[in-house]
Amino acid sequence: MGQEGGASGRGRCVGRLAQAPREEGPSSGGQFGHPGTVAAGMADSAETRKLVYLVTGGCGFLGEHVVRMLLQREPRLYELRVFDLHLGPWLEELKTGPVQVTAIQGDVTQAHEVAAAVAGAHVVIHTAGLVDVFGRASPETIYEVNVQGTKNVIEACVQTGTRFLVYTSSMEVVGPNIKGHPFYRGNEDTPYEAIHRHPYPCSKAQAERLVLEANGRKVHGGLSLVTCALRPTGIYGEGHQIMRDFYHQGLRLGGRLFRAIPASVEHSRVYVGNVAWMHVLVAQELEQRAALMGGQVYFCYDESPYKSYEDFNMEFLGPCGLRLVDTRLLVPYWLLMLLATLNALLQWLLRPLLLYAPLLNPYTLAVANTTFTVSTNKAQRHFGYKPLFSWEDSRTRTIRWVQAVEGSAP
Numbered sequence: 001m002g003q004e005g006g007a008s009g010r011g012r013c014v015g016r017l018a019q020a021p022r023e024e025g026p027s028s029g030g031q032f033g034h035p036g037t038v039a040a041g042m043a044d045s046a047e048t049r050k051l052v053y054l055v056t057g058g059c060g061f062l063g064e065h066v067v068r069m070l071l072q073r074e075p076r077l078y079e080l081r082v083f084d085l086h087l088g089p090w091l092e093e094l095k096t097g098p099v100q101v102t103a104i105q106g107d108v109t110q111a112h113e114v115a116a117a118v119a120g121a122h123v124v125i126h127t128a129g130l131v132d133v134f135g136r137a138s139p140e141t142i143y144e145v146n147v148q149g150t151k152n153v154i155e156a157c158v159q160t161g162t163r164f165l166v167y168t169s170s171m172e173v174v175g176p177n178i179k180g181h182p183f184y185r186g187n188e189d190t191p192y193e194a195i196h197r198h199p200y201p202c203s204k205a206q207a208e209r210l211v212l213e214a215n216g217r218k219v220h221g222g223l224s225l226v227t228c229a230l231r232p233t234g235i236y237g238e239g240h241q242i243m244r245d246f247y248h249q250g251l252r253l254g255g256r257l258f259r260a261i262p263a264s265v266e267h268s269r270v271y272v273g274n275v276a277w278m279h280v281l282v283a284q285e286l287e288q289r290a291a292l293m294g295g296q297v298y299f300c301y302d303e304s305p306y307k308s309y310e311d312f313n314m315e316f317l318g319p320c321g322l323r324l325v326d327t328r329l330l331v332p333y334w335l336l337m338l339l340a341t342l343n344a345l346l347q348w349l350l351r352p353l354l355l356y357a358p359l360l361n362p363y364t365l366a367v368a369n370t371t372f373t374v375s376t377n378k379a380q381r382h383f384g385y386k387p388l389f390s391w392e393d394s395r396t397r398t399i400r401w402v403q404a405v406e407g408s409a410p
């Protein structure tokens with residue numbers, strides 16, 4: 001079944017059954033070093049520093065963690081290019097180390113800007129994207145950034161001879177689908193009817209497909225492009241804006257948040273540091289394991305517990321003084337749907353005057369209300385991934401971040 005859905009991502013974006021290509025080749029044994037062990041046989045010394053990495057979206061929530069993880073755990077790094085529409089001031093502090101950090105203000109929708117940034121890079125980690133499920137951007141803009149931008153990155157790799165491309169996809173490429181089917185403890189091979197209507201998941205599905213289909217293309221110089229897509233579930237951790245929004249909402253409501261979703265609806269979540277680590281490890285292993293990893297998708301996972309989205313957030317917001325009030329008896333689901341629909345109507349009516357983009361809309365309510373949990377070890381089998389941060393460590397780091405940024409540290 002081909003990809004449908006117009007250029008703007010309107011209409012239904014119907015994908016094939018969301019199954020990654022069947023695994024080829026023997027699954028790798030456990031011969032990998034401990035997570036964080038630098039690429040086998042690599043001494044951490046100046047003469048090994050010869051690689052140029054490009055991180056698109058390098059100033060975003062995930063991108064910043066990828067940038068910092070590369071500086072800590074890729075000893076072969078000679079130059080790290082950070083490409084983003086909006087450069088962060090924190091980049092300046094990174095320019096004092098042995099690695100050349102090059103900040104590039106650019107737009108992935110502009111092919112010439114992408115080509116200039118990619119030229120000479122050995123590896124591209126493409127995280128740049130418009131992560132919008134709140135109606136802030138138009139479907140056309142979401143398509144331009146997420147799909148056309150990814151096309152520009154792929155073509156830049158082909159034209160300039162960059163051989164390794166790691167793409168940050170999303171769980172939403174799989175689901176939840178428009179029918180609200182639960183995805184329960186699924187993996188990369190679990191059959192699931194991936195049907196989307198919202199521009200964001202449609203764009204991520206189209207971009208992921210482009211990346212996987214580009215695997216094996218000849219790049220300038222005659223060698224083959226090796227691509228891989230990582231599918232994080234809901235990422236949390238230092239810098240997570242939605243977590244910050246929930247915290248502010250709770251403070252405005254007198255320290256209370258109101259449960260809208262049954263605790264029985266479970267979501268997989270993954271700590272941003274582990275997602276960053278998986279991106280770095282894939283980039284390090286992609287050359288030696290091109291036959292096994294090329295063209296593959298991997299869910300990003302760690303030891304974070306399965307919980308409802310709201311209960312999971314309370315793991316961090318509770319220690320920061322908020323409490324979750326169960327209002328499901330007061331606010332039945334039909335009333336939530338009505339409120340979500342009213343929000344969507346208000347957004348449409350107010351658009352000529354101002355941007356009204358609340359957390360609750362029909363799409364976010366549907367996603368929140370549908371179980372989506374992942375249980376897989378494909379990344380460990382293929383390239384020896386193990387989470388770098390335990391659940392306890394991930395939780396502590398996130399709590400400290402919320403406390404620090406909101407001045408609520410005890």
Ligand SMILES: NC(=O)c1ccc[n+]([C@@H]2O[C@H](COP(=O)([O-])OP(=O)(O)OC[C@H]3O[C@@H](n4cnc5c(N)ncnc54)[C@H](O)[C@@H]3O)[C@@H](O)[C@H]2O)c1
Nearest residue numbers: 057059060061062084085107108127128129170232234235
């Ligand atoms: N946050 C999550 O829970 C989550 C989960 C799964 C996948 N993802 C994916 O991870 C990636 C990063 O997401 P995030 O949560 O860090 O979002 P983010 O918005 O914090 O980061 C995205 C970055 O991309 C940049 N960007 C946007 N448009 C650009 C353009 N036209 N040109 C250049 N740069 C541009 C932004 O400035 C930003 O720095 C996205 O591709 C997203 O789809 C995120």
Ligand SMILES: CC(C)[C@@H](O)CC[C@@H](C)[C@H]1CC[C@H]2[C@@H]3[C@H](O)C=C4C[C@@H](O)CC[C@]4(C)[C@H]3CC[C@]12C
Nearest residue numbers: 131133170172234260309310359360364365367368
């Ligand atoms: C207002 C309540 C109903 C509240 O529970 C709404 C929560 C809602 C804002 C979030 C619930 C699930 C989230 C999404 C999920 O974690 C995965 C995503 C994929 C990623 O690629 C982008 C972010 C997101 C769409 C994420 C966005 C917030 C939720 C919809």
